[in-house]
Amino acid sequence: MDILQAFTNYLNAAQSAITEASNAEQLEQVRIEFLGQKKGKLKDLQKLVGTAPPKEKPVVGKKFNEVRNEVQALLEAKLAEVSTTTNQTVSDFDPTLPGQSPQLGGMHPITQTISHFRELMGRFGFDVVEGPEIEDELHNFDALNIPEDHPARDPLDNFYIATAKATAGGPILLRSQTSTVQIRTMESQPPPVRIVSLGRVYRPDTMDATHSCMFHQMEGLMVDRHVTMAQLKTVLSLFARSFLGPDVEIRFRPSFFPFTEPSVEVDMKWGDSWMEIGGAGMVDPNVFKAVGYDPEEVSGFAFGLGIERFCMKHYEVDDIRRFYENDVRFLKQF
Ligand code: FA5
Numbered sequence: 001m002d003i004l005q006a007f008t009n010y011l012n013a014a015q016s017a018i019t020e021a022s023n024a025e026q027l028e029q030v031r032i033e034f035l036g037q038k039k040g041k042l043k044d045l046q047k048l049v050g051t052a053p054p055k056e057k058p059v060v061g062k063k064f065n066e067v068r069n070e071v072q073a074l075l076e077a078k079l080a081e082v083s084t085t086t087n088q089t090v091s092d093f094d095p096t097l098p099g100q101s102p103q104l105g106g107m108h109p110i111t112q113t114i115s116h117f118r119e120l121m122g123r124f125g126f127d128v129v130e131g132p133e134i135e136d137e138l139h140n141f142d143a144l145n146i147p148e149d150h151p152a153r154d155p156l157d158n159f160y161i162a163t164a165k166a167t168a169g170g171p172i173l174l175r176s177q178t179s180t181v182q183i184r185t186m187e188s189q190p191p192p193v194r195i196v197s198l199g200r201v202y203r204p205d206t207m208d209a210t211h212s213c214m215f216h217q218m219e220g221l222m223v224d225r226h227v228t229m230a231q232l233k234t235v236l237s238l239f240a241r242s243f244l245g246p247d248v249e250i251r252f253r254p255s256f257f258p259f260t261e262p263s264v265e266v267d268m269k270w271g272d273s274w275m276e277i278g279g280a281g282m283v284d285p286n287v288f289k290a291v292g293y294d295p296e297e298v299s300g301f302a303f304g305l306g307i308e309r310f311c312m313k314h315y316e317v318d319d320i321r322r323f324y325e326n327d328v329r330f331l332k333q334f
Contacts, residue, residue: 003060006048007067010034010041014071018078027079034071042068109334110216110323113311114198117218120242121196124235126220129195131181133202134161137171139180143290144259152176152258159202174202178219179259182283182302185221186291191298192224198307209319210275216307221283223293223300229262229282232301236266236280244268244313255279259287260302270313278305 014034021027034041045064052060107115118128131139141153155163159174181197197219205211222231233252240250249269257263260281267274280303285295308320315334317323322330 003048003052003056004063006045007063010045011067011070013041015074018071018074021078021082023082024079027075027082031075035068035075106331106334108323108331109311109315109317110307112334113307113314114216114218116243117198117307117310118196120239121218121220124239126194126196126222129181129185129197131175131178131184131197131199133175133200134172135175135180136169137173139183140173140175140177143183143287144179145284145286145290146258150258157204159204176203177201177304178217179302179304181219182221182259182287183291186223186288186293191293191300192222193300194222194224196220207321209321210309210312212308212320212324214324215320217278218305218307220303220305221300222302223283223288223298225298227282227299227301229301232280232282232303235301236278236303240268240277240310243310248313252280255281257281259284261285266303266305268309268313275309275313276306277309278303280304 014030017030017034018027021030032040036042045067049057049060049064122128137153141150146152151157158176161172161174163171165171178197178199178201181195181199185193185195185197199216200214201217202214204213207213220235222235236252237250240248251267251269251274252264253267255263255265257279260279261284263279263281265276266278266280268277280301283300283302288295288298288300308323311323312318312320
């Protein structure tokens, strides 16, 4: 038989068999008959191709592949068609049933607290500014009046990224406090200043119920003529009451920070004991000098609050580590 005629016959026969088949089983029979590798119509056709004169072989071989691919494509298309119709008729899928809603994520409690803090301090007239988490010693220590030999600079008490003085730009570290942003802000603008900055800080502290190696602080800074300690206490008390409720008890204890004088530590009552929530004080004249402000002209207060501690009290979480374990059962409550 003429080989090309055999191709046409094969194709026509396959087409009508595929059209007639109405389910997957019948199509499987068609596949075995027309595309089976061991025997069947394709095999016969292949034998015929083998008898073609050598000159015609390339053309005939190409045609063979084309015909086979076409039958394969027709078969697959029909198979897809019957399987959707079969599923629709046989399955018990009921489109009127209410669907399963996907589980929605929520904002982490610390993120929620940060947003809340920003909003409250915004209402008190404080702008929100940002600062980098990788800092140099100038902003983390020097300009904050922390001398070279101060224990806070000990490499073991900080996450230094590069310690060598020879490093281009000097040593760098993950900031240990948001007070760095006080310096960056005053460097970049003249007084008056009224800002807060909220962000991550890093310290290699031993982890326990109230300490984490990474935590968040809110720094506050107000500089103007005649800023007073009374204003600092008012702002902090008002802030704590706005966030934690009117009954929260706050106390101020005398303390020391190189960058404030006088300095206080702020505690809140938690059950029968007090928990430290921040440090604060009047900006030290040396800090003003480091950023080019005149301490005779301006005064200011600054504070740094531990955001996790507020969040713990607000949501009654008794262990700071819960915030960072990524336990969905815990996080779902917020
Ligand atoms: C400071 O970091 C000062 N920069 C605060 C300050 C700013 C004083 C401006 C004066 C003027 P301190 O190391 O005490 O201070 O930390 C402040 C608060 O951060 C603490 O009261 C506490 O609430 C929180 N904190 C400190 N270490 C940790 C820790 N490892 N885990 C969680 N919270 C911490």
